[in-house]
Amino acid sequence: MDEASPTPAGLVPTAVQRTARVIEQVEMARDTFRLRLECPELAKRILPGQFFMVREPGLTDPLLGRPFALFDVACDSQGEPVGIDFGYVVVGKLTRRMVRWKPGDPVSVCGPLGNGFPEPCDGHLVMVAGGIGQTPFLAVTREALGQRRYGDPPRTAAARPELTLCYGARSANQLAGIDSFPAEGLDLRVATDDGSHGHHGFVTDLLQDLITNESAPTMIYTCGPEPMMEAVAMLAAEHDIACRVSLETPMACGFGACFSCVTRIRLDNGQWDYRRTCVEGPVFPAEKLHWSDR
Amino acid sequence: MTRVPRLAVVLNRLQLASPILVASGTFGYAREMADFTDFSSLGAVIPKTVTARPRIGNPPPRTVETASGLLNAIGLDNDGLAVFITEHLPYLVELPTAIIANIAGHSLEEFQQMAETLDATQGLSGLELNISCPNVSGGIDFGTNPTMAGQVVERVRQATSLPVIAKLTPNVTDIVAVAQAVADAGADAVSLVNTFHGMVIDWRRRRPVLGNTTGGLSGPAIKPLALCATWKVANAVEIPVIGIGGIATIDDVMEFLVAGATAVQIGTASFYDPGLASRLVSDLQTCLRDLGLDSVGDVIGTLELPESSAAARS
Numbered sequence: 001m002d003e004a005s006p007t008p009a010g011l012v013p014t015a016v017q018r019t020a021r022v023i024e025q026v027e028m029a030r031d032t033f034r035l036r037l038e039c040p041e042l043a044k045r046i047l048p049g050q051f052f053m054v055r056e057p058g059l060t061d062p063l064l065g066r067p068f069a070l071f072d073v074a075c076d077s078q079g080e081p082v083g084i085d086f087g088y089v090v091v092g093k094l095t096r097r098m099v100r101w102k103p104g105d106p107v108s109v110c111g112p113l114g115n116g117f118p119e120p121c122d123g124h125l126v127m128v129a130g131g132i133g134q135t136p137f138l139a140v141t142r143e144a145l146g147q148r149r150y151g152d153p154p155r156t157a158a159a160r161p162e163l164t165l166c167y168g169a170r171s172a173n174q175l176a177g178i179d180s181f182p183a184e185g186l187d188l189r190v191a192t193d194d195g196s197h198g199h200h201g202f203v204t205d206l207l208q209d210l211i212t213n214e215s216a217p218t219m220i221y222t223c224g225p226e227p228m229m230e231a232v233a234m235l236a237a238e239h240d241i242a243c244r245v246s247l248e249t250p251m252a253c254g255f256g257a258c259f260s261c262v263t264r265i266r267l268d269n270g271q272w273d274y275r276r277t278c279v280e281g282p283v284f285p286a287e288k289l290h291w292s293d294r
Numbered sequence: 295m296t297r298v299p300r301l302a303v304v305l306n307r308l309q310l311a312s313p314i315l316v317a318s319g320t321f322g323y324a325r326e327m328a329d330f331t332d333f334s335s336l337g338a339v340i341p342k343t344v345t346a347r348p349r350i351g352n353p354p355p356r357t358v359e360t361a362s363g364l365l366n367a368i369g370l371d372n373d374g375l376a377v378f379i380t381e382h383l384p385y386l387v388e389l390p391t392a393i394i395a396n397i398a399g400h401s402l403e404e405f406q407q408m409a410e411t412l413d414a415t416q417g418l419s420g421l422e423l424n425i426s427c428p429n430v431s432g433g434i435d436f437g438t439n440p441t442m443a444g445q446v447v448e449r450v451r452q453a454t455s456l457p458v459i460a461k462l463t464p465n466v467t468d469i470v471a472v473a474q475a476v477a478d479a480g481a482d483a484v485s486l487v488n489t490f491h492g493m494v495i496d497w498r499r500r501r502p503v504l505g506n507t508t509g510g511l512s513g514p515a516i517k518p519l520a521l522c523a524t525w526k527v528a529n530a531v532e533i534p535v536i537g538i539g540g541i542a543t544i545d546d547v548m549e550f551l552v553a554g555a556t557a558v559q560i561g562t563a564s565f566y567d568p569g570l571a572s573r574l575v576s577d578l579q580t581c582l583r584d585l586g587l588d589s590v591g592d593v594i595g596t597l598e599l600p601e602s603s604a605a606a607r608s
Contacts, residue, residue: 256326
């Protein structure tokens with residue numbers, strides 16, 4: 001096994017395990033909600049693209065925590081980070097319970113976990129999101145616009161890229177959190193499968209159109225369903241554009257102990273190996289991913 | 295006068311500061327848990343199973359949650375013994391707790407060679423023999439055959455002076471027979487149980503959910519099964535028993551100790567509550583103090599059977 005590393009990128013000793021309280025719950029779109037949890041230590045440390053594990057304390061069914069990506073950090077009136085926001089779609093055992101969580105309810109959280117997105121680059125950063133995959137991009141946008149700093153110590157985004165978000169959903173009523181994105185400084189382009197809002201078709205059409213008819217992006221970030229991300233990665237490779245992919249892999253622990261969230265990563269010798277998405281990702285350079293037969 | 299109850303336990307040649315251990319395969323190589331755990335409180339850390347050669351592991355999905363349980367088929371994904379010794383062992387042996395390496399061999403020779411290799415390293419407190427992983431094909435299923443299980447222990451005992459624990463599978467007709475065989479062969483202790491064979495099907499797609507088709511079930515769902523196996527073995531064999539299976543609360547710990555376990559391992563619960571094992575150590579202190587006991591030994595094997603059921607069993 002090559003490049004075996006005892007401390008893979010992402011395995012940074014900064015995570016905390018806490019019982020947080022629900023601050024608020026807001027409906028963002030059909031079956032899509034945003035939860036805000038009070039957890040200052042986590043809020044202070046987390047970076048865009050990192051995630052945390054969430055679970056309802058005291059239950060054995062559902063048993064395990066579920067990973068959620070940071071949507072944004074909430075600050076108090078002094079500007080101190082106090083809360084973490086995340087979006088979720090009601091799809092399973094835990095999320096069906098989550099819709100009933102009320103302010104003050106205790107929630108187990110563990111994080112921040114994973115590597116997150118790199119610091120904003122110069123040039124033109126294009127984010128391509130599908131469905132709830134948009135959630136990491138609010139924090140990416142705010143950091144790139146210089147509106148907010150993340151991490152402890154807070155990292156300073158030196159670059160101010162031009163920003164575009166291509167956001168696809170099935171239908172207009174499933175476009176979550178559009179209002180949360182800044183109206184200034186971000187070029188937001190929408191596609192829906194049914195044509196009820198924006199472009200009628202795939203979100204990748206928007207990216208193709210942008211690449212063909214405008215100047216090529218410097219960097220692409222993508223998060224969403226895997227076939228969409230693969231199509232984005234193919235377009236990026238075809239046009240020689242750097243691309244970062246945020247994988248959403250089922251996880252049992254989220255911090256590297258269980259070895260279940262593995263994904264195929266290309267090695268320098270042409271072979272591939274399974275690597276843990278939670279500690280070596282969830283954000284990977286697109287060219288490192290072994291897409292076929294996943 | 296309030297005395298601090300003694301937590302130290304002795305498992306033949308293996309002496310541990312506390313009866314709370316963490317189970318192999320649920321604690322990574324300990325580094326992963328450093329943010330959440332006070333290692334010094336633990337009786338021992340047992341890192342993920344190491345095999346002689348690197349293993350790529352099973353295709354994903356490798357885990358699926360079930361009712362109060364977790365079904366897994368990781369497939370002993372690891373970088374092999376050489377990498378374990380150069381990359382993981384130096385970190386592990388510096389931790390303020392006992393380290394028990396967990397090894398799995400494909401043959402008697404491989405078990406013996408791995409034990410010899412690890413015997414030459416510094417800082418290990420013992421070896422746990424994984425003769426019970428349900429997710430690996432190709433090797434001999436040592437754990438389901440008492441004679442074979444005994445032979446593995448015998449060969450490892452010849453290869454090393456380290457204390458030896460045999461980790462047993464519950465997927466047998468008579469776990470007591472396997473435990474007896476490894477005890478006769480010189481094991482210092484037995485740890486039980488490993489996971490139960492299980493399966494989850496996505497019936498709409500007519501496909502198994504796990505990449506490996508079947509897996510091993512763990513978590514609170516298996517606790518009564520594990521407790522029963524622990525009780526049976528503890529009653530039947532002379533060597534100490536380390537109870538494993540769905541332990542997640544101090545009451546679970548106490549149940550296993552009362553049933554006859556000298557120590558316990560925390561497994562799946564570390565995935566959803568990574569700080570649990572160290573918290574259970576202080577919970578145990580408190581529990582023993584509240585009971586007015588001097589030592590954890592005062593609890594071990596204290597199960598009392600009502601006259602009627604004792605008579606029915608004899």
